[in-house]
Amino acid sequence: MVLVTQQQPWKPGTATAVGSMPGTDPLETARIVAGELPGLTPIPELPARGVGGDMLGRTAGMLPDLAVEVVPSGYRVARTAGRDQRRAVDLLRWDLDALEEVTAADTAPRLVKLQAAGPWSLAAGIELRNGHRVLTDHGALRDFTEALIEGVTQHAAQVAARTGGRPLVQLDEPTLPAVLSGDLPTPSGYGTVPAVAEPEARQLLQHTIDRLGETVARPVIVHCCAARPPVRLLRRAGAGALSLDARVLESVSGEFAEEVGEACDAGLPLLVGMVPAIEPGREPGPRELVEPVRAFVTKLGFSERVLAEQVVATPTCGLAGASPRWARRALELSRELGEMLPERFPED
8 A cells, every 4th residue: 555644843753642640749740741852841730739730620611701610510611710710710720830931942933732622522521501512512513612612722821832842633523432332311311412424523623723723823633542443533623633542453353353454554654553452461571562563554454664754652642640759650651652653663
């Protein structure tokens, strides 16, 4: 197969992480992440801090003119910004303070990856005041999507101003497969939210990606840690890079294999989660970690140089559930993997 590798702003051999880390200290975590992943540095997320520290709360803290509050069932739209919204905004500001401090000595601009919930996961995870999900109301879905675009754009501008780096956006869409399959429960728990048609899902995501690509930078990365990520939909929506768990590739076949093969053939950069997010009983070596991915690309008929040209090594998912020791080791292993790929599988 002939590969047409797309332009990517990072160098061959780069590694990164999905975003979340254990602990509650933003400065210490920023030091670790910036030191281990200098080529594509993710802004650390610390869900252990509670309200406002998780993916949804953190993204809500970016949204201008929209507020959320915490209720027993999760995040809900609020009439005005209250304690929960202010906490999310404060946590985000403290994270930027930490990143600014640890990048102050940089002698050249670095790539900084900021993460936010994608439009469908955001709208699926936040309730309207009547208890129904935002995605069930077309007007609310539109308002949240536009606020997401504006909020992420403003956040990226702050990242650039305070770090001198070049921001890239990663949209996290873990809930998108459930949105497409109609598996999200209604407030009563006795029914499910109707499935969103694929063309509608693609159109909204494409609108978001296009706008962020214009206002922040390309490529816009889309991360989906589901067992069956909708790769073809994400690619057709304009995702400039895909972030996937390598474990989904181990037994891939049929239509899904075809979708991933199309992405490889199109030269799409792939952020591939190869390092376990939770400490295993025995630490695997870099060659063992890369083997399932190598086997997959050769099974599809691609040259192994795909690994050098298109793959960025990452942990399999966020590291919030890992021990601090393993989280740091997982970043080290990701960096070692990234450095190994162009050496072991050099470009022709």
